[in-house]
Amino acid sequence: MAGRESEYDGAVNPDLVSDQSLKLQDQSTHLTTTANAAAGGLEITCFSELVDDATFHLQIIRFPKQIYAWIGCNSTKFGDLYAAASTRPSNTIGVASILGGSSDNTGSGIARRLVLKTGLNVILACSIPKNSPMLEV
Amino acid sequence: MASQIGTMGTILHARKEEGVAIHPTFNVSVIFGKRDEPMLVACARQLIEHISSSGSSRPLVLSLGLKDHSMETMKGIVSSVIEHRLW
Numbered sequence: 001m002a003g004r005e006s007e008y009d010g011a012v013n014p015d016l017v018s019d020q021s022l023k024l025q026d027q028s029t030h031l032t033t034t035a036n037a038a039a040g041g042l043e044i045t046c047f048s049e050l051v052d053d054a055t056f057h058l059q060i061i062r063f064p065k066q067i068y069a070w071i072g073c074n075s076t077k078f079g080d081l082y083a084a085a086s087t088r089p090s091n092t093i094g095v096a097s098i099l100g101g102s103s104d105n106t107g108s109g110i111a112r113r114l115v116l117k118t119g120l121n122v123i124l125a126c127s128i129p130k131n132s133p134m135l136e137v
Numbered sequence: 138m139a140s141q142i143g144t145m146g147t148i149l150h151a152r153k154e155e156g157v158a159i160h161p162t163f164n165v166s167v168i169f170g171k172r173d174e175p176m177l178v179a180c181a182r183q184l185i186e187h188i189s190s191s192g193s194s195r196p197l198v199l200s201l202g203l204k205d206h207s208m209e210t211m212k213g214i215v216s217s218v219i220e221h222r223l224w
Contacts, residue, residue, distance in 0.1 A: 061138070063140070063143055063144055063145070064143045064144075065143070065144065066143075066144045066145060068138070068145055068200075078198065081148070081168070081198070083169055098148065098168045098169045099150055099168055099198065121144075123145055123148070123169075125198075
């Protein structure tokens with residue numbers, strides 16, 4: 001996914017007049033919808049990408065202080081659901097499996113890394129199989 | 138997913154249970170968030186029953202981040218989801 005434009009600039013522009021703007025990127029099937037309601041910004045990104053003979057489907061919903069992401073690997077199954085957040089005061093990351101899954105699954109590692117990178121609470125649904133470290137990256 | 142508070146809120150899981158009874162039974166549980174709000178469970182229950190009666194056996198994962206948990210709000214959410222059904 002090198003060279004992809006980041007969808008998370010972290011900024012919500014309250015001055016936008018229209019409630020919704022739709023951006024369609026031509027290079028890939030990449031669809032971003034931004035809804036700027038008075039209560040706060042919301043950004044929805046959906047795209048699919050072929051990586052190492054595996055097709056990934058992603059749906060990412062960016063809330064002001066939370067991220068929801070679904071990752072489908074060669075399927076549209078919902079997969080296992082994980083919740084991850086940083087804990088106080090030690091600033092470590094806590095991950096919990098809330099539907100299916102276990103603590104050593106691929107999804108728990110991805111959720112943890114998302115919290116590390118973004119600093120936001122993460123809810124992740126993931127159907128990436130175990131023992132596929134190249135896919136995880 | 139329905140949100141008024143800028144987060145996903147409470148996440149519920151609902152599924153139809155396989156059984157020998159004539160009438161189907163459903164399992165609805167809160168998997169993350171408020172566990173003391175019966176209206177949220179009722180909302181999920183209504184939706185899974187509607188999904189089931191439409192002939193689909195898909196389970197439901199529902200997230201509700203709401204400011205109020207009144208019956209009117211729940212009815213509105215149920216009717217909106219049914220109106221934009223994907224099953």
